[in-house]
Amino acid sequence: MFLLARSLDSPAKFFNWGFISISIPNLIMIGLIIVLFVLAIVIPFPIHKGK
C-alpha cells in the first residue's frame, strides 16, 4: 500500500494523440465512468412483484 501511494506521487504517463494529451489516470477514470453509465442502463431496475 505504501509503495502504491509512493508510485502515485511520481509523474503520470500520458496518452498523446494529435493535439490531445490525456493522463493515463484520467483515461482510466473516464473509462470507469463510461462502464458505470453502460451498467446503469443495462442492469435491469428492480421490479416489485405483486404490486
Added chain:
Amino acid sequence: MSHKERNVDLAKWSGPKRPYDLVKEFVIALLVVSVLVAGLATLFGSPDQKAVTLQDWAKKAPSDFIATTTGELAGTTISAAYGAPYNDASEGLSLGPLKLQKWAGVTIPVDPKYDFVIEPLAYSKDSAVPIALDQWNGASANQQLTWATDYASAIEKAGDSSKVTSSNAFGPVPAMSAGLLALAQDGNLDGLLTTSDTPYPSDFTKPILFLADGGYLDELGAAQHLHGDQWGMMNETGSYPGQSWLWLFSLWYNVEPFKSSENADAQIFFVLFLLNLGFIFMPKLPFINRLPRLIPIHRLIWRRYYRENNL
C-alpha cells in the same frame, strides 16, 4: 409553452404507478459512497505536494532567482506588466472592444520592483546592501533601467548569474540581487512578503506573483503537465486522476486561435458562456432538440415502459 403543453402538465397521471422508497435509496447511497470514500482514501491517499517556497527557489535555482530579481528591477517581468488588479502597466485581457481586466481596476496594488526587492532589502544583514540601496535610490530612473537591463542581458548571455563578470556597468544591481538571494535562502523573504500588508502570514499574493515571474515554478508545472497548453486544467499532480470533467474548458486552450491568443482566458470564458446558453435553450434549438429522437437513449433507459405500452 403552448396551451396544449400546459394541459398535458396539469392532467392527472392515469398510467401505471409503482412504490418508491426515497429514504431507503438515500441511506443505501450514503452508505455505499461513505465506504467507497473511506476505502479509497485509505488505499490511495491524496496528492501531498509540498508548497513551493521562495526559499526552495533560491536554493535550487539561484541563477533563475537572480535573473528574476533583476527583471523586477528592470520592470520586464510578467507581474510588472500584468495590469489590473495589480497595476496599470497594461490593459490586460480584453474581449473585442470590452476591456474587461482594465475595467475591473487596480484593487490589489503591487509594485514588483519595490514590493519584491527594494522593501525586503531593508531587512538584509549583508553590509553591501545599504550602500547598494543608497546608490540605487540616488540614481535617475533611466540609469536604474540601464543597470538592470544590462545585468539581465549579461546573465542571459552567460547562461548563469555566477558566470557573469562583475562590472561597474551593472551599478548596484548585482549586490541588491545577491542580498535578496541571501534573504530568500535563509527563509526570511517568505515571511517578509506574506507579512508586508498584514501581521498574519495569510496573504500569499506577493510570493506567488514573484515565484510565477521566475522559470523555476514554470518548470515544476511543466514537469507535472499543469500548463494550459498541456491540458493542465484536467491534470492533478503525480499519478492521481485529475479534473477530467474540465475537458471542455481545457480543450480550447489547445486549439487555434485560442492557443496563441493573448486574450485566451476571456475568449474561452465567452465561448463557454455561449455553450452554456446552448444547454439552457436546448429545447428551443432546431435540430438539437430533435437529437433524442435520433439517439433514443431514453427509450433504452425506460425500455420496459415502452415495451409494456407498445410505444
